[in-house]
Each structure stands twice: as C-alpha cells, then as structure tokens.
Amino acid sequence: MEQNEKLSFHFDVDGNDFTSAGEASVKVKKLMRQLGFSPELTRRVSIAMYEGEINMVIHANGGVADVYVDEDCLRVVLADEGPGIADIETAMQEGFSTAPDNIRALGFGAGMGLPNMKNYSDEMKIDSIVGQGTTIELKFKVN
Amino acid sequence: MDSYKHSVFLETEKCKGCTNCLKRCPTEAIRIRDGHAVINPVDCIDCGECIRVCEQKAKRAVYEKLEDLDSSKYLIALPAPSLFGQFNALADADYIIQGLLDIGFDDVYEVARGAEIHTEYTRRYMNRKDIVLPLISSACPVVVRLIKNRFPTLTDNLLPLLAPMEIAGKYARREALKKHPELKPEDIRTVFISPCPAKVSWVKSTMLDQEVYVDNVVSASEVYFRLISAMKREAPPKAASKTGMIGLSWASSGGEASSLLNEGYLAADGIENVIHVLDKIENGQLSNVSFVELNACPGGCVGGTMMVENPYIARVKLQSLRRYLPVSMNRVPKTGDDPETYVPEELIDARPFTYVVSDQGALNMSRSESIRMMMEIENIYEMTPQIDCGACGAPTCRAFAEDVVRGEAQMDDCLILIRERFKAMLNKQKSAAPQPE
Numbered sequence: 001m002e003q004n005e006k007l008s009f010h011f012d013v014d015g016n017d018f019t020s021a022g023e024a025s026v027k028v029k030k031l032m033r034q035l036g037f038s039p040e041l042t043r044r045v046s047i048a049m050y051e052g053e054i055n056m057v058i059h060a061n062g063g064v065a066d067v068y069v070d071e072d073c074l075r076v077v078l079a080d081e082g083p084g085i086a087d088i089e090t091a092m093q094e095g096f097s098t099a100p101d102n103i104r105a106l107g108f109g110a111g112m113g114l115p116n117m118k119n120y121s122d123e124m125k126i127d128s129i130v131g132q133g134t135t136i137e138l139k140f141k142v143n
Numbered sequence: 144m145d146s147y148k149h150s151v152f153l154e155t156e157k158c159k160g161c162t163n164c165l166k167r168c169p170t171e172a173i174r175i176r177d178g179h180a181v182i183n184p185v186d187c188i189d190c191g192e193c194i195r196v197c198e199q200k201a202k203r204a205v206y207e208k209l210e211d212l213d214s215s216k217y218l219i220a221l222p223a224p225s226l227f228g229q230f231n232a233l234a235d236a237d238y239i240i241q242g243l244l245d246i247g248f249d250d251v252y253e254v255a256r257g258a259e260i261h262t263e264y265t266r267r268y269m270n271r272k273d274i275v276l277p278l279i280s281s282a283c284p285v286v287v288r289l290i291k292n293r294f295p296t297l298t299d300n301l302l303p304l305l306a307p308m309e310i311a312g313k314y315a316r317r318e319a320l321k322k323h324p325e326l327k328p329e330d331i332r333t334v335f336i337s338p339c340p341a342k343v344s345w346v347k348s349t350m351l352d353q354e355v356y357v358d359n360v361v362s363a364s365e366v367y368f369r370l371i372s373a374m375k376r377e378a379p380p381k382a383a384s385k386t387g388m389i390g391l392s393w394a395s396s397g398g399e400a401s402s403l404l405n406e407g408y409l410a411a412d413g414i415e416n417v418i419h420v421l422d423k424i425e426n427g428q429l430s431n432v433s434f435v436e437l438n439a440c441p442g443g444c445v446g447g448t449m450m451v452e453n454p455y456i457a458r459v460k461l462q463s464l465r466r467y468l469p470v471s472m473n474r475v476p477k478t479g480d481d482p483e484t485y486v487p488e489e490l491i492d493a494r495p496f497t498y499v500v501s502d503q504g505a506l507n508m509s510r511s512e513s514i515r516m517m518m519e520i521e522n523i524y525e526m527t528p529q530i531d532c533g534a535c536g537a538p539t540c541r542a543f544a545e546d547v548v549r550g551e552a553q554m555d556d557c558l559i560l561i562r563e564r565f566k567a568m569l570n571k572q573k574s575a576a577p578q579p580e
Contacts, residue, residue: 005518
C-alpha cells in the first residue's frame with residue numbers, strides 16, 4: 001500500500017429520499033467506533049454531518065459526502081450542485097432558513113443546520129456559487 | 144474484560160449452521176464457524192432475536208428451573224405484568240395470584256406494583272431541573288447494554304431508577320419480614336417470573352457486589368404451563384391482586400411512557416426501531432421529546448422469548464383484564480424536602496453508569512494500526528461480491544472483510560469468489576481442449 005494513500009469514505013446522498021437522509025452519518029459513527037475515536041468526537045462528527053446531509057436533501061436535491069481520516073484530524077466534505085447560498089453570513093445566523101413550508105411541516109428548516117455544523121466542528125469553510133452549488137468542508141481535530 | 148453473563152445459549156449439536164440468526168443479529172455478534180453459530184460475548188446484548196428466528200430450536204434462553212428452587216425457603220413469586228396477558232378468558236387477575244400460591248410459592252408480590260411505584264417516582268424525577276433530556280427508560284436491560292455498547296454518549300440520559308422487578312423484590316422482602324417476624328432475611332428467596340432471558344443476564348451480572356433484590360429468575364412459559372392446570376379449580380380465589388391499570392399496562396410497549404401523563408413521550412419497540420431512535424437522539428433530532436421508552440422485543444415485554452401468547456393478542460387480553468381496575472393501586476406518599484422531585488435514595492440505581500463495557504469495538508488499540516486495517520478492509524470489501532449471502536459465516540460482505548483483516552477468516556471462505564475462480568478454470572480448460580471439427 002502506498003505511503004501517501006489516505007483512508008477515506010465516500011457516500012452518495014439521495015435527494016429524493018427524506019427517510020434515508022442521515023444514513024451516511026450513521027455509517028460514519030460505526031466506522032469511527034472501529035477506528036477507536038472517542039464517543040464524544042464521533043457524536044460531534046455525526047451531528048454535523050447529519051445536518052449537512054439534510055441540507056443537501058432539502059435545498060440541493062442531494063449531493064455527495066466524503067470523509068477523510070487522519071490520525072490527528074478528520075475532514076468531512078459535503079458537495080452539492082444546488083442553488084448555492086447567496087448570503088453566507090445571513091445563512092449562518094441561528095433561526096434563518098429558506099426551507100419551504102412543506103419541509104418545515106416535517107420538522108426541518110429550523111435554521112440550525114449551518115450553525116450546528118459550525119458549533120460541532122473545529123473549522124468550517126463554505127464555498128458557494130449561486131446557480132452552481134455549495135461545498136462545505138468541516139474539520140475535526142483529534143485529541 | 145467484560146464480565147456480563149449472557150443467557151442466550153447454543154445447543155451445538157442441534158445447530159445446522161444456517162444463516163437465520165447470523166443475518167438477524169442487530170449487533171453482528173454471530174458468526175458461523177465449523178458448521179455452527181458462535182456468539183461474540185462482547186457484542187451480544189441478549190436481545191433474543193436469534194432465539195426467535197432459529198428453525199432448529201438450537202438457541203435457547205438460560206433460566207432457572209422451578210424444581211431447582213429451594214423449597215425450604217420462603218419463596219416469593221414476582222410475576223411480570225406480561226404473565227397476566229397469557230391466559231384465555233381470564234376474568235380476574237386474582238386467579239393468577241391464587242394459582243402461584245397453589246403451585247408452591249409462599250407469597251406473591253406483583254412486579255406491576257413495583258411498576259406503579261416506579262411510575263410515581265419517575266414523574267417526580269422528571270420535575271428535576273438538572274436532568275439530561277430526553278430521559279431514556281432503563282427498564283429494558285437490552286436497551287441499557289445497547290446504550291453502553293453502541294451509544295455511550297447517551298448514558299447520562301438513562302433514568303437512574305431500579306427496574307420494577309427490583310423495586311418489587313426489595314419491597315416484597317420487606318413486607319414478608321414484617322408479616323412473618325420469625326423469618327430471617329436469608330430465609331427469603333424472591334423469584335422473578337420473567338418474559339425474557341435479558342432479565343436473567345441482568346440479575347446474574349449486576350448483583351455481585353451489592354444488595355440482592357431478585358434471587359432467582361424463572362421462565363414465564365414454564366410457570367404458565369404449571370398455572371394452567373392449577374387454575375382450573377372451581378373455588379373463587381382467596382388471594383387478591385394489588386395492581387391497577389398502570390401496573391399491567393407496563394407489559395406492552397407504550398405502557399410505561401403513557402403512564403407518566405406527559406405529552407412529549409416516545410415509545411418504540413423491536414430492536415431495529417430502538418437502534419433507529421437512539422441514532423436520532425444521539426444526533427439531537429428529538430428535541431421535543433422528554434421521555435423515551437424503548438423495548439427490545441416487538442410489542443414490548445409481552446413479545447419476550449419466554450412468553451407463550453402472541454404479543455398483540457396478549458395486549459388485547461391485558462386490555463380486557465385492566466378494564467375495571469383503578470388507575471393505580473400503589474400510590475407513594477409525598478415526602479422529602481421537595482416532595483415534587485423526591486425519589487428515595489434506596490431506589491436510585493447507579494449501575495447503568497458504573498458498569499463499563501471495556502471493548503467499544505475498535506479494530507486495534509493503536510489508531511494508526513486501526514486506520515491501516517480499515518484501508519485493508521475497504522480494499523477487501525471491493526473484491527467481495529457484496530451480496531451479503533452469509534455463506535462464508537459472516538452476516539455481510541463488509542463483516543467478512545473485517546474478519547479477514549482481523550485474521551478470523553480467509554478469502555477462500557467466500558463461496559462466490561471460489562465459484563468465479565472455478566468457472567475461470569473450466570473456461571481455460573475448454574479453450575485449451577481441441578475443438579471438434
């Protein structure tokens with residue numbers, strides 16, 4: 001095996017299926033347990049990733065999630081080809097949501113997705129182009 | 144090492160090594176090795192799924208036999224609420240109490256009474272300000288073990304109260320000593336009549352270094368068959384049941400949670416549903432729920448593997464039995480400095496928090512080695528057919544890849560890969576053979 005080869009996991013997030021949103025974060029939980037990461041870190045990664053999955057299903061008709069594992073750092077990259085975020089600063093405010101009413105009726109769209117992703121990760125980077133899509137990178141330090 | 148004493152047992156000679164239990168085990172704790180099932184004691188949570196699906200009846204629940212109980216002792220039966228849902232055309236719960244005395248028990252203390260006391264104190268506990276919500280019931284031992292094994296961050300959400308069976312055992316013993324001053328504590332045996340093997344494990348595993356609440360655990364189905372013949376008598380029962388609707392409602396899913404008279408509750412049953420709900424709670428998705436009742440068995444305790452009746456039929460029977468009962472017959476007085484939140488110290492249970500599961504499932508003690516092994520697992524998984532047939536002895540191709548990397552299985556154990564190789568070999572021979580004119 002090559003020295004520079006890194007451990008990574010790839011997940012497709014199906015945009016048409018609300019019930020399967022969150023499957024990737026559940027799978028990551030199991031993988032992290034097998035890798036010996038602490039339950040607390042695992043929970044943080046899982047919550048942040050779940051929020052990302054839900055966002056991609058609600059706003060972008062799905063996307064992909066990749067998790068890159070290092071001994072001292074975990075990186076989660078969520079990428080979609082959705083409408084993009086016009087004003088990232090406003091989108092980051094707690095309670096702000098552009099989710100339509102039918103989504104809110106399901107209990108989603110509380111405006112906590114992006115804030116939770118920021119709160120539960122150590123670093124968060126958003127790249128978004130309106131009309132093209134959004135890529136969010138979350139970093140988690142391992143103690 | 145994890146010292147949990149399991150109560151699911153395999154009769155090796157009956158096991159044909161089929162894939163029924165392998166595929167159904169929710170924690171992937173089973174492998175087929177040398178033609179029969181092997182249970183990994185660390186991952187097993189005693190849910191009983193394998194007992195339910197075994198066609199050969201090779202998987203058995205472990206419990207104590209009625210004839211092995213020490214009849215020189217003062218034996219107090221602690222019947223589970225679910226036992227009351229097993230009988231046809233039962234007009235009155237009193238017949239069961241009388242029946243238990245007639246088959247040789249010296250006294251009866253219904254676990255349903257312990258449940259009613261449990262319910263009252265849970266209501267008070269929930270008035271506390273410093274608790275972690277949602278509160279998760281700790282009454283099902285499978286759920287407690289599952290949380291310790293797979294959802295350790297939810298440990299603080301567990302309700303730290305003794306289970307109804309244990310409250311019943313404790314109070315039964317106290318009542319007996321009062322009624323019979325001639326008895327010494329060591330003369331008494333409390334005998335739980337259990338719907339499931341998980342309760343056997345719980346009693347055998349956690350009583351070692353503290354007060355004993357339940358001394359023996361017997362199977363409800365064994366007691367049932369004894370009762371059936373004892374209960375045919377014409378005479379009306381002399382003994383009386385002392386439980387209300389709430390106590391009996393604990394037998395099926397939703398009984399515990401709905402008794403709290405609290406709107407924000409959730410009740411889930413069946414081990415797969417339980418795991419889904421725990422995943423949701425761990426991800427913070429159930430913010431509007433304050434109490435969660437989880438039962439590993441379908442339908443709740445009436446779905447236990449040591450029950451006789453179908454769980455949904457048992458539920459109906461319990462409903463008709465409950466119809467004319469008072470809501471509760473076991474009220475507890477308002478005492479303590481703050482009666483609205485008071486729970487007696489002797490009913491607080493620290494075990495869910497103190498008992499440690501040593502192995503959280505890491506591939507290796509060293510993280511770098513775990514990462515290396517995981518990469519190998521990914522590579523091997525890519526080579527497998529990914530049809531999860533189970534013929535290799537692992538429940539999924541993914542689990543097979545893990546076993547190979549752990550050194551517990553070889554690539555040649557995969558029949559599909561062998562078939563491919565065999566086909567390739569045949570094709571090669573065919574093309575090498577001289578073609579007919």
